[in-house]
Amino acid sequence: MSRESHAPTSVQTITRTLEVDIVLGRLYPRERLVEEQLANRFETSRHVVRQALLELEIAGLVVREANKGATVCEYSAEEVNQLYQMRGIVEWQAAMLIPLPIDPAYHARLETICDEHAAAISASDMIRVVAANKEFHQVAYRLCGNHFLADVIDEMAKKSNLVRFTSSTDLVRLKQARDEHYQILAALKQNDNVALAEISVKHLQPSRLMYLEKRGHLA
Amino acid sequence: MSRESHAPTSVQTITRTLEVDIVLGRLYPRERLVEEQLANRFETSRHVVRQALLELEIAGLVVREANKGATVCEYSAEEVNQLYQMRGIVEWQAAMLIPLPIDPAYHARLETICDEHAAAISASDMIRVVAANKEFHQVAYRLCGNHFLADVIDEMAKKSNLVRFTSSTDLVRLKQARDEHYQILAALKQNDNVALAEISVKHLQPSRLMYLEKRGHLA
DNA sequence: TCCCCGAATACTGTTGACAATATTGTTGGC
DNA sequence: GCCAACAATATTGTCAACAGTATTCGGGGA
Known part of the structure; x- marks a missing residue:
């Protein structure tokens, strides 16, 4: 999306991995994505996970509700x-x-x-x-x-x-x-x-x- | 972009305002967007400004370079x-x-x-x-x-x-x-x-x- | 005068802790 | 036994301080 792919930060890694999880069916629609769990899994802080989730939201792969967190998007x-x-x-x-x-x-x-x-x-x-x-x-x-x-x-x-x-x-x-x-x-x-x-x-x-x-x- | 517009948080407000600034020509291409200045202007913390800039980057309105900050995008x-x-x-x-x-x-x-x-x-x-x-x-x-x-x-x-x-x-x-x-x-x-x-x-x-x-x- | 190099500055990136909110569980009244 | 109000937990949202990095500025040498 961005014009030049800046050095693959940890955020990019997380988004890519989560995308793969979705593609391979390891994550189901409506499944919750809890920030702290993901932070543990990727051995990083919640902040970068947050950013990754934001990107995924904008990409239309997850839905985020205020104070309720992110879930994998489901299409009718x-x-x-x-x-x-x-x-x-x-x-x-x-x-x-x-x-x-x-x-x-x-x-x-x-x-x-x-x-x-x-x-x-x-x-x-x-x-x-x-x-x-x-x-x-x-x-x-x-x-x-x-x-x-x-x-x-x-x-x-x-x-x-x-x-x-x-x-x-x-x-x-x-x-x-x-x-x-x-x-x-x-x-x-x-x-x-x-x-x-x-x-x-x-x-x-x-x-x-x-x-x-x-x-x-x-x- | 997102499927349902969740309650207009402060992040949304900032992105909207900056978009308007761009539309009205108050911000020029290649103009720098310094996080702290924006934080002062919107009377909020750098954190939410950061998120707003991230959204604008994904939307293709600003370009961010690692450790160098965000600038208004310019098209050839x-x-x-x-x-x-x-x-x-x-x-x-x-x-x-x-x-x-x-x-x-x-x-x-x-x-x-x-x-x-x-x-x-x-x-x-x-x-x-x-x-x-x-x-x-x-x-x-x-x-x-x-x-x-x-x-x-x-x-x-x-x-x-x-x-x-x-x-x-x-x-x-x-x-x-x-x-x-x-x-x-x-x-x-x-x-x-x-x-x-x-x-x-x-x-x-x-x-x-x-x-x-x-x-x-x-x- | 010009150029290289190091210090100062300005800014972004990251972290941990704290506040706010939603959800779940529990108690007391009826 | 059932419902409402309250307490406990889980999770997200925000903040301020610190660390890391790029740019700028000024001095010393050729």
Whole structure:
């Protein structure tokens, strides 16, 4: 979010770790986040935990109530639909804006990340899967050349972590995502913005549908 | 940004006030924001000021460097173009998404705000102008029914305050904006999404162009 | 005169303790 | 046995003092 990532202070570490906890489903929606407990866990003072929680609140991952503390945010089915609609909008636009052809160095870079993602899936190493997935999309969407747009895409992706992993640990879904990444890469190589945009938007659907299905909110 | 606005604590007050200072041009880009000075000004402790500055950093209005403090953010010409491109994207989409016709109660509501905006311009009361302008756009864009989208529009509007008011205090521009608001209202009443989107995007251009002109960066 | 280096200054970053508030548990009246 | 008022606990919010770091200023040497 900030323009230049200043040296990774302890605050950053905590926010990152908590985000990972949320992604991996180690933290559930509505779960309380007590400052002192977190301070013990991260072996730091409550102050830095407080800051981390504030950042997470602004990022939309936790909700804080005055004098009551922070809890992991929970989205309603309606909000999930809105979130994915928003992601569809910004990711489509970003894909269309990427000036093609791109520097071939990015082909190699993205291919490496795709391979790492695939390897992590084979190894069932969820942490690596999540990291590689995140990096792939970040690198790809930065190509649109508009950092405000890329930042918002990132922001929305973070929010959707709240709904995603509760329903997407299964192997079938992961392999599908892996294949779609290679398709995105192919569209980039073929200099086809429209195909790129279509795959990107299509790539979003499964998580949303699985979530809504689980909650019985499919229209 | 947060889902529900919790009781306006002192931190909120400070961030709001500083935002207004930026909008009205009382704070310039690159101007330093010293914690202790602000603490004196707001008659509070450095601690709450710190939190406020953190929020403003995350909102992209100030930049903080470790051990060096916070300064009002400055955007390059390139970034200004990116910012307005982003605003164009999200405001266009929001306008297209508004389900028309809307409840006529909103017609009255928006008209009231338009009139207040016009009155404030006539009175040359910049604080009221800014407030009415902000409210008009907030109310209008909430109509799109997607609060993630509306939030991002808000966020981007805040950022553009950094470039806007340095160049748009002049009466001609203000009156043009006023007229465009009434045009937006008319498009809403006529249930014309496309016209609405076109006017909304057009409404963005003058500030950007004036800024770039001043800096001699017109392509 | 210019440049390097150390002291003084100004500011941010961190800590621990204390105050305010919400929640939970307990007692007494009916 | 049930409810209201009160006490105890848990948790967040605020504060003032201290530590750490960057910048500025002034002196000594070439």
